[in-house]
Amino acid sequence: MNHSAVIFIFTFLLAGLEALPNFVLLFADDLGYGDLGSYGHPSSFTPNLDKLAANGLRFTDFYCTSAACSPSRAALLTGRYQTRSGVYPGVFYPGSKGGLPLNETTLAEVLKPLGYATAAIGKWHLGLGANGTYLPIHQGFDHFLGIPYSHDQGPCSNLTCFPPDIKCYGTCDVGVVTVPVMHDDTIVQQPVSFPDLEENYVNYATNFILKSAQKKQPFFLYYPSHHTHYPQFGGKEAAGRSARGRFGDSLYELDRTVGKIIQALEDSGVLNNTLVFFTADNGPELMRMSRGGNAGLLKCGKATTYEGGMREPAIAYWPGKIQPGVTRELATILDILPTFAGLAGAKLPQVQLDGFDMKPILFGNGVSERKAVFYYPIDPSETYGLFAVRVGKYKAHYYTRGADQSSTTPDMDCSPSAVLKKHDPPLLFDLEIDPSENYNLATPDNPVSKEVLEMIQGVKKDFEMGMVFGESEMNKGRNPALEPCCKPECTPKPSCCTC
Template sequence: MIKSLSLIYINMNHIGSILFLMFISVNCELYGQTVKLENQPNFIIIFADDLGYGDLSTYGHPSIETPNLDRMASEGQKWTNFYVGASVCTPSRAALLTGRLPIRSGMTSNKVRVLFPNSVNGLPADEITLAEQLKEVGYGTACIGKWHLGHKKEYLPTNNGFDYYFGIPYSNDMDNLAKLKSKEEYEKFWHNRSNIKSENFNVPLMRNTNIIERPANQNTITRRYTEEAISYIRKNKDSPFFLYLAHNLPHIPLFASKEFLGTSRRGIYGDVIEEIDYGVGQIISALKEEGLTNNTIVVFTSDNGPWLSFKADGGSAGLLKAGKGMTWEGGMRVPGIFWSPTKIKPGLISDIGTTMDLFTTFSHMAGVSIPNDRIIDGVDLSATLLRSEPSDRDEVLYYRGSDLYAMRVGSFKAHFITEGEYGMYGERQLHEPPLLYNLNHDPSEKYNIAERHPEVLEKIRAAVKKHESGLVIGRDLLIERN
């Protein structure tokens, strides 16, 4: 009798295993095996443009109020050492969506900073985006907002894994009807607030591959992006989705809806940030209303540091040095907030993470294999996010264009080259020996300690050599223009 019961137990276990295997679907793809799992989390990435490390009240700003992001940070994880893949728009966005340094994809250049309306190229078709990854296991995907990885049809989000696109395909200051020809004209235009009218920037607003409004009314663009995001969430609540919401602001020119214009203590820049924060709150409320909070991960971050040359119309990197375009900390260290009430373990995270890690982390969480036919620079942060275990990332590479300017290993950062904001704040300088800073002790990079720690410099040099030994540089795709 006991033997018979044991056989029944074994058989029941066997049947249970079969039923479990029937619960998942296995896909053999070109670059590896993918497994579709039940209860895949939804992913929302909210990406601000030119928002600095110090521009949110949860990161210490004294006059900008961001209660919704503050709440996300207190309920989820706030990362204090979170980085982007580049300190300017196009390469930074390429890094986030591909999980790869933009030097590999050709989405960076020493001669042209970003893609422009007369650029010929865009993100190469053979690059695999996070949207393409997630579609392999059944995700719906949407890109709302700024794209800046190619405005031609073949380069738009709808040809890079996104089912739906609504937004401006490049920076909101482009297609400037003033046709500025000199530095003097440029500065005169931008420092006269009366010139900053939405109709002066002939940027297109697109739905999928069609232009639906030109010039886009930027006075309402933040509100409309939020509305589109909420609409997408409600329509796709019954299946896993990836929503990439990339605001065009607070990149200059600055615009806010009438409900927010003139309401902050920080002027127009603060108005813009507070409207973005309000939109974040609306998105969180929509998730709660639809019963999606337990299975949705929301990330808020920025594409690079603040554009300092625009003074009060630019943001702040807080105690970090410099800003957009530079490889000092203020250019590449950004806010990083992760929120999911039942998945993300709340806490203040001082370990290192980057936007490239989202590709790897979300792929693993969704049950899709990492491509094995190319180098992926992102690491899996899920153990830190879900259980507050130490991050697997210990290094950050600071590229400016195609040149490696600096590298961080652990708490130490070495600068091999330094340069100001696109030549505006000092000439390019080569440093031998490199400048060295302990970022845990000196996050403002004030005190060079290279003479005291030659052994640290040797360790960092060895890490650089290892990185460069396997580096294949992609063809410069930004330089070609009509």
């Protein structure tokens, strides 16, 4: 770290003695690297996020830990790979018996001892369990308003997704209860009214900010949006506003939410004492074609370990603290917990963490402590281990596989017909000159590749030696009786669960 960066951080920390910083963590769903205007999309209408990027720090090399929803969310909130917490393979469903284990320490639980008010608003997707065992209010959050899993995990063919009465595109999951909205551990609406959902969320979020500010209480707002996951939806202020169709409208509604949250921070007088961080859980669901997201120049998308599946847009915004700019330093969602904890002066959990404090990157244009990124598939196992490893600018693929969620593109490597394939020697790409992973460097006529692969293999070996897989929460199975119903004793289920 350079001398000016040290002085900046020291000054910042001294100022922080006066008031603990607030944190707003905005987490998009199935958003591609190329979906925002600030990341190069020509027709996305994202003025608020673009303003955040222009006035904050935009990351070019920021990663999730899994190309699927639940495992990425577990890693985000715990600072630990999903393999350690057991949030694998795949995702949780309405009747899942498991969830994010209660002995895992979430970011909310890290901040609570310091007096933080905490709220989770939006998509939880880390389990429901018997009697709401795994809901946010049992994981360090004072308040929860949202859907306990993904909003496509219930029948939606007859539901309205856009006003005045535009039905949701597709059928979503069938044979389960309709999607509920919960306040803390109580169902307040079933099925969800999609056109009203985001407005209700925003009102709750801004009220939480204003009340916390009035009490002079530091706060942590976790806003895991449903946007832009399928089926796309939006309210009257978003419908028809984008040149990018229904996906664009959904994305625009997310952008409006960002603008309203920033406005609430400003109105309550806490904007200059609040770190706002925006990123997403995994890459775009390309199988939806124009109704899905876009990975830009990156290869493939959701459910793959190619760059399009796991490299995400990310923006850090803090007026007066974070200087506007662009960083090419490596960082991941694992790094958010130790960073927020470090800024608040909170104690870290006494467990193996996989994240690094990003303060050197955020303040003073320093160098990242993270030197490697590890890519697990959505169904990790000790048998196969890591599918890919990035060290510096080089990425080695030990296994590759396509996926249904990344189908429909001309690139057959993304298709489910591209079955699991082991590579010996591994495929090797220079992500600085070839971010699209087109040109394999591991060829006999490239003498550098052997040395680089040996270096990466050493990093991979060290990491895997320290990885202890937790018991799989998904493998605990499902029980239809656990599906949330606003009329618990009604019959016949699931059709009677309507309030």
